[in-house]
Amino acid sequence: MPAVSDAVWSEHDTTPDAIADALRELLIARHGENAGYVPARVLNMIVFVEHAWSGEVANRLRGVGRYHASRTVVLSHEPRRESLDAVVSIASDEDPRPDAVTPLRETVIVEIGDRHLDDLATIADPLVVSDLPTLLWSPHGHHEALAALLGLGQAALVDSIEEPVWRDAIDRATRLSEEVYVVDLAWLRSTPWRERIAGTFHPLARRSGLSSLCGVTVRHHPASTVAAMLLIGWLASRLHWQLERSEIDTGGDGGVLMGSARPAADKLRDGDGGGGREIALRLEVDPTMPVPGLAGVELRSCSDLLVRLDRGTGGLRAHRREPDGHERTWTVLGASRGEAGILGEGIRQALLRDPTYTPALMAAHALLP
Amino acid sequence: MSATVVAEPRNPLVAGLERQPVAPTTLVIFGATGDLARRKLLPAIYNLAHDGALPERFQLVGVSRKEKEHADYRAECEQAIRAYSRRTPDDQVLKRLLEDVRYVPGTFDDSAMYAKVGEVLDGFDEQAGERLHRAFYLSTAPSFFEVIVGQLGGSGLSRRSNTEVRVIIEKPFGTSLQEARKLNHRVLSVFDESQVFRIDHYLGKETVQNMLAFRFANGMFEPLWNRNYIDHVQITAAEDIGIEGRAAYYDKAGALRDLIQNHMLQLLCHVAMEPPGSFTAEEVRNEKVKVLHAIPAPVPEQIGEMAVRAQYAAGHVGGEDVVGYLEEPDIPSDSITETYAALRLEVDNWRWAGVPFYLRAGKRLARKVTEIAVTLKPVPHLAFSQDGSLGVQPNQLILTVQPNEGVTLQLGAKIPGTRMSIRPVNMEFLYGTSFLSQSPEAYERLITDAMRGDPTLFTRNDEVEAQWEICDPVLATWAQTPGQLPSYEAGSQGPTEANDILLEGDAWRAI
Numbered sequence: 001m002p003a004v005s006d007a008v009w010s011e012h013d014t015t016p017d018a019i020a021d022a023l024r025e026l027l028i029a030r031h032g033e034n035a036g037y038v039p040a041r042v043l044n045m046i047v048f049v050e051h052a053w054s055g056e057v058a059n060r061l062r063g064v065g066r067y068h069a070s071r072t073v074v075l076s077h078e079p080r081r082e083s084l085d086a087v088v089s090i091a092s093d094e095d096p097r098p099d100a101v102t103p104l105r106e107t108v109i110v111e112i113g114d115r116h117l118d119d120l121a122t123i124a125d126p127l128v129v130s131d132l133p134t135l136l137w138s139p140h141g142h143h144e145a146l147a148a149l150l151g152l153g154q155a156a157l158v159d160s161i162e163e164p165v166w167r168d169a170i171d172r173a174t175r176l177s178e179e180v181y182v183v184d185l186a187w188l189r190s191t192p193w194r195e196r197i198a199g200t201f202h203p204l205a206r207r208s209g210l211s212s213l214c215g216v217t218v219r220h221h222p223a224s225t226v227a228a229m230l231l232i233g234w235l236a237s238r239l240h241w242q243l244e245r246s247e248i249d250t251g252g253d254g255g256v257l258m259g260s261a262r263p264a265a266d267k268l269r270d271g272d273g274g275g276g277r278e279i280a281l282r283l284e285v286d287p288t289m290p291v292p293g294l295a296g297v298e299l300r301s302c303s304d305l306l307v308r309l310d311r312g313t314g315g316l317r318a319h320r321r322e323p324d325g326h327e328r329t330w331t332v333l334g335a336s337r338g339e340a341g342i343l344g345e346g347i348r349q350a351l352l353r354d355p356t357y358t359p360a361l362m363a364a365h366a367l368l369p
Numbered sequence: 370m371s372a373t374v375v376a377e378p379r380n381p382l383v384a385g386l387e388r389q390p391v392a393p394t395t396l397v398i399f400g401a402t403g404d405l406a407r408r409k410l411l412p413a414i415y416n417l418a419h420d421g422a423l424p425e426r427f428q429l430v431g432v433s434r435k436e437k438e439h440a441d442y443r444a445e446c447e448q449a450i451r452a453y454s455r456r457t458p459d460d461q462v463l464k465r466l467l468e469d470v471r472y473v474p475g476t477f478d479d480s481a482m483y484a485k486v487g488e489v490l491d492g493f494d495e496q497a498g499e500r501l502h503r504a505f506y507l508s509t510a511p512s513f514f515e516v517i518v519g520q521l522g523g524s525g526l527s528r529r530s531n532t533e534v535r536v537i538i539e540k541p542f543g544t545s546l547q548e549a550r551k552l553n554h555r556v557l558s559v560f561d562e563s564q565v566f567r568i569d570h571y572l573g574k575e576t577v578q579n580m581l582a583f584r585f586a587n588g589m590f591e592p593l594w595n596r597n598y599i600d601h602v603q604i605t606a607a608e609d610i611g612i613e614g615r616a617a618y619y620d621k622a623g624a625l626r627d628l629i630q631n632h633m634l635q636l637l638c639h640v641a642m643e644p645p646g647s648f649t650a651e652e653v654r655n656e657k658v659k660v661l662h663a664i665p666a667p668v669p670e671q672i673g674e675m676a677v678r679a680q681y682a683a684g685h686v687g688g689e690d691v692v693g694y695l696e697e698p699d700i701p702s703d704s705i706t707e708t709y710a711a712l713r714l715e716v717d718n719w720r721w722a723g724v725p726f727y728l729r730a731g732k733r734l735a736r737k738v739t740e741i742a743v744t745l746k747p748v749p750h751l752a753f754s755q756d757g758s759l760g761v762q763p764n765q766l767i768l769t770v771q772p773n774e775g776v777t778l779q780l781g782a783k784i785p786g787t788r789m790s791i792r793p794v795n796m797e798f799l800y801g802t803s804f805l806s807q808s809p810e811a812y813e814r815l816i817t818d819a820m821r822g823d824p825t826l827f828t829r830n831d832e833v834e835a836q837w838e839i840c841d842p843v844l845a846t847w848a849q850t851p852g853q854l855p856s857y858e859a860g861s862q863g864p865t866e867a868n869d870i871l872l873e874g875d876a877w878r879a880i
Contacts, residue, residue, distance in 0.1 A: 040802040070802075099736060101773050103802045191386075192421050198382035199390035199425045203499075205531075207378050238381045314465035315418075318425065320498075328498050333466055334421030335459040351804075356385035 007090045013083040016126040036096035040103035044134040045069030048145040051078035063340030071106045081113030120148045135350040155350040159185035160226040183349045186227040189293040215300035217282040221289040228283045233364030240264040246369045257283040393426035394502040394820045400509035401431025407449035413812035415450040418466045428493045431472045442472035483524035502533040522559030537566045546837035553830045566819040571632040572826040573811030576774040580639040595720045603727045603742040607734040607880045616699035624710040628730035630840040650825040661835035663718040672846045678707035681733040684859030708732045713870045733859040735880045739770040774800035
């Protein structure tokens with residue numbers, strides 16, 4: 001959503017205190033200009049980005065619709081920069097209307113150099129609104145910068161599919177989740193799939209099917225192995241499966257990760273047999289998948305019930321084959337959120353807590369070959 | 370002999386999901402071509418589809434009197450959704466939503482029409498390979514509610530083994546206590562109360578639900594929330610618009626039936642109810658009914674002191690000249706329907722005895738606002754000189770439902786300077802500045818709750834009758850009082866007669 005109203009301040013060779021003063025003065029001036037202008041007070045977001053990528057990141061943030069943090073502090077790093085320069089802008093998404101408030105959001109871009117890297121926290125700290133939650137994001141790696149800022153944040157935004165090596169991504173998210181609440185865009189890409197799988201088994205008559213699953217296959221974008229592993233991890237953690245082994249077959253169209261699981265010993269049910277039924281797990285790369293995320297999920301029960309969900313137009317395409325061979329196909333309605341929508345959702349999720357992510361991450365970690 | 374209760378296995382996959390699954394359902398809208406369906410229901414259904422919040426299998430059937438083909442009805446649905454949806458529709462989602470929509474024409478008293486509806490429903494079940502739950506949404510004129518409910522019962526559509534069948538009934542639920550009782554009796558002769566979802570769309574508003582969070586998730590207010598600290602409560606639902614082409618409905622209803630009997634009494638209940646033991650439908654509704662039962666039904670001889678009605682006369686709103694109620698198109702020139710109503714009620718229980726609750730609702734007032742203002746008692750002794758102060762006022766807590774949803778606490782603060790002069794200042798929480806999310810339309814929440822079978826935000830049979838027990842004596846007395854109603858200028862604060870019901874020392878807040 002483009003901003004329709006801006007107030008801007010900038011200064012070369014400035015200080016965090018001067019930037020904070022400028023923010024206060026700009027807000028007072030805007031409110032004085034029209035009493036309908038009020039600062040939004042929802043969430044701080046601190047973004048660390050290489051200067052060369054700051055335009056790209058700004059574009060991504062512009063696309064998040066109404067899910068802007070109320071104050072965004074961008075630390076834009078240019079190695080040889082000596083001075084601390086800053087631009088502050090205050091914007092609203094609409095013109096003020098009579099008898100209505102128009103929330104303002106604030107963006108602070110601070111240009112920093114190598115010499116400021118040891119002081120990141122002291123630069124950012126005066127610029128965030130006290131008593132609001134703070135989300136940290138370092139979109140192109142720079143884990144050391146994220147580590148330096150951890151004391152300021154309650155949540156960290158990561159996108160595990162951006163890590164070149166997916167094992168590293170799961171390792172890193174696991175470590176990070178021990179220190180801060182992690183919002184992983186790779187996890188959020190699987191939300192519609194998790195909702196639909198939960199919905200498929202929600203009617204009482206179908207719920208028992210969860211305890212007779214014998215196979216799960218997840219197809220995914222070549223770069224989205226982590227998203228697929230998190231989905232498997234979610235099923236495993238929610239259904240108390242113990243992951244036993246996994247191996248990679250790199251042949252074919254980009255590789256297959258295969259594994260297996262069994263119900264945890266204390267969760268065995270009648271019909272599971274002595275050691276429990278084996279659940280075959282399979283992650284397949286789908287090279288035709290045009291965007292990051294999942295392409296399809298297939299769940300098979302030991303009694304030959306098959307449920308499949310595939311990406312489709314206007315929602316997920318659902319396919320169900322009953323044990324008697326009867327097949328049905330239909331569309332489960334829902335609009336694609338797109339990558340901008342996923343990022344917006346990630347910002348929103350910083351205010352929430354999903355208790356199922358960390359257990360899913362731990363289970364995915366156990367699946368690492 | 371003993372019975373063994375087998376607990377239903379929980380669905381372990383729903384934990385952590387923001388959107389809880391809804392069982393596969395077919396929704397049948399009676400009055401499918403009406404204004405409510407076009408402006409609210411169809412756009413709400415589309416937005417649920419867009420968000421992936423509809424059941425994994427969802428079918429929609431429209432029922433109305435006019436003859437038309439399925440395709441024509443689908444085109445009308447598309448037009449309504451494009452015109453009134455809160456977001457621009459995604460073409461693919463819209464196409465998929467509408468491609469299987471069916472339309473059944475017929476009059477609501479024609480049993481053959483219900484047989485056709487049954488055939489369509491059975492067809493959807495067959496197509497799905499399972500029995501879809503069924504929800505019948507009565508979005509018709511209230512005069513058809515009994516007929517439709519009776520026909521649903523007579524045709525066997527009201528109950529089905531292994532299938533949840535629910536009926537959603539729009540307001541108004543009767544126009545008097547007698548009618549409400551008769552309608553409840555009729556509805557409950559066909560459906561169980563657990564199948565019935567009586568809509569009061571105010572309950573679907575985020576800000577109304579937030580009142581429960583505000584009261585019961587914050588320890589600081591509860592110690593003050595009683596007769597010892599609260600002087601009085603004012604609940605206002607003011608509109609700047611007139612009747613906007615709804616003459617036929619409004620002239621029969623009036624302000625008391627239109628807003629006070631349902632929405633405003635709900636707001637009163639949210640202010641006055643005791644904390645429920647848990648946030649379950651029955652516990653919340655039990656507490657609300659207790660409040661309604663604690664309000665003494667007005668007796669005719671008191672009504673002149675506790676109730677006021679009036680009609681708007683010509684005036685100016687938003688810089689425009691506007692006509693008076695009696696000059697509005699299709700309004701009889703001798704109409705005595707009130708466009709403004711105000712009541713003073715008491716809640717006779719341990720917490721609230723002696724605290725007046727003022728309710729007022731009206732059209733063509735100075736501006737649009739719905740709010741609850743809780744005025745605390747003044748401080749027992751003021752050490753500061755009043756000289757130079759802008760009036761030391763008792764604290765007020767204002768919960769605004771619309772348009773600037775939020776909470777304001779009015780406090781006295783020192784005016785900067787050498788003297789200890791005081792003036793009121795506001796501490797404000799504004800919903801729009803404190804959350805990232807756009808609130809869904811009330812109907813989106815209510816439609817999914819009804820399909821899910823969660824009645825928390827719907828009005829129970831005893832609740833609706835208790836509401837009427839409060840309003841009915843006022844309406845009956847007014848109906849027996851001939852003569853012209855007091856008037857107020859359009860665009861004003863309302864009739865001066867409204868001051869007559871205030872207790873000494875109380876004053877209406879400026880609208």
